[in-house]
Amino acid sequence: QVQLVESGGGVVQPGTSLRLSCAASGFTFSTYGMHWVRQAPGKGLEWVALTSLDGTNKDYADAVKGRFTISRDNSKNTLYLQMNSLRIEDTAVYYCATLGVPWGQGTLVTVSS
Amino acid sequence: DIQMTQYPSSLSASVGDRVTITCRTSQDISNYLAWYQQKPGKVPKLLIYAASTLQSGVPSRFSGSGSGTDFTLTIRSLQPEDVATYYCQKYNSAPQTFGPGTKVEIK
Numbered sequence: 045q046v047q048l049v050e051s052g053g054g055v056v057q058p059g060t061s062l063r064l065s066c067a068a069s070g071f072t073f074s075t076y077g078m079h080w081v082r083q084a085p086g087k088g089l090e091w092v093a094l095t096s097l098d099g100t101n102k103d104y105a106d107a108v109k110g111r112f113t114i115s116r117d118n119s120k121n122t123l124y125l126q127m128n129s130l131r132i133e134d135t136a137v138y139y140c141a142t143l144g145v146p147w148g149q150g151t152l153v154t155v156s157s
Numbered sequence: 158d159i160q161m162t163q164y165p166s167s168l169s170a171s172v173g174d175r176v177t178i179t180c181r182t183s184q185d186i187s188n189y190l191a192w193y194q195q196k197p198g199k200v201p202k203l204l205i206y207a208a209s210t211l212q213s214g215v216p217s218r219f220s221g222s223g224s225g226t227d228f229t230l231t232i233r234s235l236q237p238e239d240v241a242t243y244y245c246q247k248y249n250s251a252p253q254t255f256g257p258g259t260k261v262e263i264k
Contacts (some may be wrong), residue, residue, distance in 0.1 A: 045192065058198075079253065081255075084256050087246065088244065088255060088257055088258045089193070089195075089201060089244050089246075089255040089258075090255065091246070091252055091253045091254055091255060094251060095165075102255075103251030103252065104251075106252075107175065139200070139201075143191065143203065143206055143248065144206065144212070146200075146202070146203075147200045147201055147202070148200070149200060
């Protein structure tokens with residue numbers, strides 16, 4: 045069935061890096077622009093980044109620009125988010141998303157010293 | 158960047174009431190607006206896209222309207238299972254900002 049499954053979250057210290065993955069199935073991944081959205085504990089939804097169908101065009105929220113990189117591998121139906129120089133305020137559940145496809149459960153990233 | 162406002166920030170209504178949530182953008186986004194429902198402890202779920210198109214499987218008591226800068230989400234007859242936070246999102250261009258959310262409770 046149509047599914048997005050995020051992975052790669054964990055507990056890390058400030059200043060370190062983490063790479064999130066999102067495995068897509070049940071739909072033609074290469075025909076969808078893909079996004080990362082996050083939600084800090086008890087807070088609202090925050091759009092993080094998007095990539096175009098072929099990965100050539102990317103955009104980022106100001107809060108992560110220069111630190112996070114979104115990418116995709118259409119041969120593997122997988123979306124990635126490379127997160128560098130992590131900050132305490134990056135602590136959140138991270139979701140991959142695209143309009144019309146049910147969101148996955150997300151993956152929790154906790155940045156703590 | 159385009160600013161998103163939503164109001165009210167919270168509301169309490171009785172079962173069967175008509176509920177309206179408003180989303181306003183600081184610039185014209187045509188109809189590139191979606192509404193999401195997030196129940197407590199759950200993943201956000203798409204309700205409406207293109208401002209007024211109901212996502213498949215969403216109950217018909219939900220409806221959306223508007224274009225340009227002013228949009229509304231209406232729940233025709235509030236049900237207990239509609240307790241949730243509702244978010245609007247613009248998707249005409251990046252950043253694809255979400256509104257701050259409206260928390261809906263049962264009175």
